[in-house]
Amino acid sequence: MARWVRVIGSIATNIGRFINACDYDIEGSVIGHTILQYACDGAHTSALRMKFSTMTERELRFAFQKLDSKPELSLVNAGKCRHELDWLYGINLSRLLTESALKQGRGYATLSTGRVQGPTLGFVVEREEEISCFVPVPLWTINSTILHDGKIYSLEYEKDKIASQSEAKIVCDECRGAVLDVRSVESRDTQQHSPYPFDLSSLQSEAYRHFGNSPARTLALAERLYLDALISYPRTSSQKLPPDIGYAEILKGIASHAEYRPLVAKLMTEGDLRPNNGPKEDPAHPAIFPTGESPKGPLLGGEAKLYDLISRRFMATFSDPSLKTSLRVILNHNNYRFFLSGSRIVKLGWIEFYRPYVFDDSRPLPDLKIGDRPKIRDIKSVEKFTQPPHRYNPSSLLKKMEDMNIGTKATRASIIDLLYRRGYVRDERMKASELADKVNEVLSVYCPLILDPSFTANLENLMQDIQNGTSSRRRVLVEALDHLRSIMLSLAEKEEEVGSQLSEVIVAQRVAGVTFELPCPKCGLKLAVVRSRGSGKRFIGCNGKWQTGCDFTLPLPQLGNLTLLTRHCNVCGFQMIQARSKGRRPLVSCPRCYATKARDAKPSSKRIETPSRIARETPSAT
């Protein structure tokens, strides 16, 4: 860091004026202010501010002409105070947790917590608790069909679940083979407004839904598109597109892509361009939109998909509502009521622009009218059980963080990634580990505040007070220090006890993390992830190598953090694995199927060479 400060300092000599052109938000302001203060000889007092949301030449030129000379000291103080509180709580508590476990002499593991990480982990652990203690309760549903005009249609019984077996049996017995009366046919038109423009969270959620991208990957891709001047600044919580971004100009730019041309042409003929702005606002940036600039080279993979999603969403938000007609036929037999539902899209509206990112749930209906008497073809009760709540996935956890006002649009995705890196959660459906449970337990005893979502919410209010000038950075920090001191003292007293509990779980998790559930197919002993002493490569080896001489091995991906999943392969039943690299979609695979495919794919000439190569590479298990 000192080197960077020296380099910037050496460049910043004999400068007439300084312009802070960092991102226009709290973080950007703090970064620019700090650089100007420490590397540019206190130039923060006289520097001008350049405000822009897209990297297009037009906006940059405009921002350069409209430089702001107003000091943003209160904004910077609020940003700095946020960082300092994060350091105070995060660094001290994380270090204490890590060191208390390390002092037990059973190996090192980085343990961390923080103002945002603590409550986020708390959500996952709490959900795991609910699932772990879940007791299912039986229920019954009625599955029935009618035959009409040679087609079979499924009916819905008036109660979607029945709590007793006897009641379900009575319904089936009474209605078996019965002739139903069509009592009414209800038709309803529903207008569905076009989607709001994307803020970062809704973009991350949509990209996860359609492409399976983790929130961190979506942010990384969006930032690349922003740096290429293809989209506006992505770290925004706004769902509003102001007119001054120039809707028509952007659409004309988008029309340079052949696939969007007819859509843009249609949109231009629809009259006034008015986006369906959402309720969320961000004072610094508008919602995410394509700039209309053409990419310098062809966009590939994830970037191309994300650009397409953003462009189509932009067009869709200007379009008319869609219109759907829903129909419901009500059929009776004695006191039993059945429904037959269907729907069809009458007017596509925005759906035409947002395809293929919208699901068509249209369902055809039979041509039934009042007085018709279709006969029940088949009826049976199906025993089911109530289901435990779903585990969070990265997208739903991000949504939860947003709903609870935990973290910022810029940090949420990286916090979720951190939970994986620390070994607190695993799998795409986030399963809390025992370590997560233990860390959460320790913190809930000694420092419940760090797990409390309202702590962060209060902090945001304090930040706002600093920005408004009704509180000061110093006052907030002094209060926080007083609070933290008492926590640290009580934790330090129990350091050995806490460390012992944590290290026990760390060791158990470390062993479990590399040991497969399924035994070795050759000798029946345990299979584990081992690393070659010679090549340093990892692979699956049998623990029986030294006892029984078992030489069973399977290859593993060499890149990314490896997790053994609880899922099993649909083809061969072997335990699945996940390799997770930073900013990339996790690679989930079955090691046994991969090995079989790789073996089959090798040409016969190479197959002859394989044994000697394997013999050289097959390492001793560690």
Added chain:
Amino acid sequence: MKIVDANTDLCANHSEAYSKVKGAYSLWFAAYGNLTHEDFLKRLVVLPETGDRAREVVRFLIHNPERWK
């Protein structure tokens, strides 16, 4: 912080699962009309929806029927 139920030897987490298992019995009884708690436990232990901790409690109750108070 969870408080361990003084009437049981179970930890706080298993105590919670225990009370959920016990609470669910009345719903199962009403659902099937007639069901002994032994049959209830036998069915519950094999259901994939049953949570891990709840399943541990069910196994414990199957092996220690006297703890079904």
